Amino acid sequence: MGNLEGRIALVTGASRGIGEAVARAMAAEGATVAVTDLAAPSELADEIGGLARAQDVTSEEDWAQTIDWLREEAGGLDILVNNAGLFLMKPITETSLAEWQRLHAVNVEGVFLGTRAAIPLLAERAPKWKGGASIINLSSIAGLVGSANAACYNASKGAVRLFTKGCALELAPQRIRVNSIHPGVIDTAMGQEVVEGVSHASGVGANEARSQVASLHPLGTMGETSDIANAAVYLASDKAAFMTGSEMVVDGGFTAG
Numbered sequence: 001m002g003n004l005e006g007r008i009a010l011v012t013g014a015s016r017g018i019g020e021a022v023a024r025a026m027a028a029e030g031a032t033v034a035v036t037d038l039a040a041p042s043e044l045a046d047e048i049g050g051l052a053r054a055q056d057v058t059s060e061e062d063w064a065q066t067i068d069w070l071r072e073e074a075g076g077l078d079i080l081v082n083n084a085g086l087f088l089m090k091p092i093t094e095t096s097l098a099e100w101q102r103l104h105a106v107n108v109e110g111v112f113l114g115t116r117a118a119i120p121l122l123a124e125r126a127p128k129w130k131g132g133a134s135i136i137n138l139s140s141i142a143g144l145v146g147s148a149n150a151a152c153y154n155a156s157k158g159a160v161r162l163f164t165k166g167c168a169l170e171l172a173p174q175r176i177r178v179n180s181i182h183p184g185v186i187d188t189a190m191g192q193e194v195v196e197g198v199s200h201a202s203g204v205g206a207n208e209a210r211s212q213v214a215s216l217h218p219l220g221t222m223g224e225t226s227d228i229a230n231a232a233v234y235l236a237s238d239k240a241a242f243m244t245g246s247e248m249v250v251d252g253g254f255t256a257g
């Protein structure tokens with residue numbers, strides 16, 4: 001029997017990368033997984049026996065509709081993974097207000113809107129499980145330490161880190177656990193954006209930039225999406241029943257020094 005048997009999960013930004021891997025891993029552990037993204041990830045949903053819907057996480061109305069859809073089509077919600085996110089690597093002086101606002105709309109407001117919308121549904125089924133309900137927010141190593149040319153991204157992921165802790169305290173009486181995950185650079189489209197940013201900033205080729213990024217992690221490589229999916233499955237399960245408000249760092253040692 002899987003560790004998430006009987007659970008209903010929602011993963012945002014699940015068309016590719018970390019979100020896709022989390023959705024697949026949760027389904028493999030027995031959960032019914034609803035996946036959303038700007039375009040509905042229907043093929044993924046078919047493969048994992050889940051549900052798909054188009055959803056922009058910055059839209060309050062989309063969130064209300066997604067919660068109604070979960071109630072009607074899935075029968076509730078036990079696990080919310082606020083995964084959808086954008087990256088921005090630019091010097092501060094070259095960053096427009098519109099870029100800052102778009103980044104925060106997705107990375108911060110999306111997490112706030114999703115959490116607020118999902119609380120009543122999560123609270124309904126939380127008493128069913130030893131570990132209650134679980135909200136998992138994708139922060140980053142960039143929410144723990146600064147990096148040059150990524151200050152705006154740092155701000156957005158730092159906000160996710162502390163929003164998570166405030167939520168954990170506020171929602172504990174309802175048995176809703178709230179934790180953040182802090183990945184190092186993971187080999188996804190966004191990870192590739194990091195490599196391209198380093199290549200641009202230091203004037204080296206793509207291969208050299210990739211090995212520079214890998215070498216920032218003491219374990220010597222970028223991470224794989226499964227590294228983050230495993231952490232998310234754990235935080236969603238009863239095995240993490242006593243964990244809330246924590247920051248799970250999965251970064252190959254990047255922030256250990």
Ligand SMILES: NC(=O)c1ccc[n+]([C@@H]2O[C@H](COP(=O)([O-])OP(=O)(O)OC[C@H]3O[C@@H](n4cnc5c(N)ncnc54)[C@H](O)[C@@H]3O)[C@@H](O)[C@H]2O)c1
Nearest residue numbers: 013017018056057084085138140183185186188189190191
């Ligand atoms: N890849 C990394 O190195 C890394 C490191 C640390 C943290 N993270 C975080 O993990 C999460 C997933 O990262 P990834 O590498 O899989 O990124 P990715 O770019 O590969 O995928 C992100 C997904 O989010 C979706 N998305 C973007 N805006 C959206 C919106 N408004 N509404 C709904 N969906 C939207 C995209 O369509 C895409 O499918 C992000 O929050 C990211 O900040 C990634």
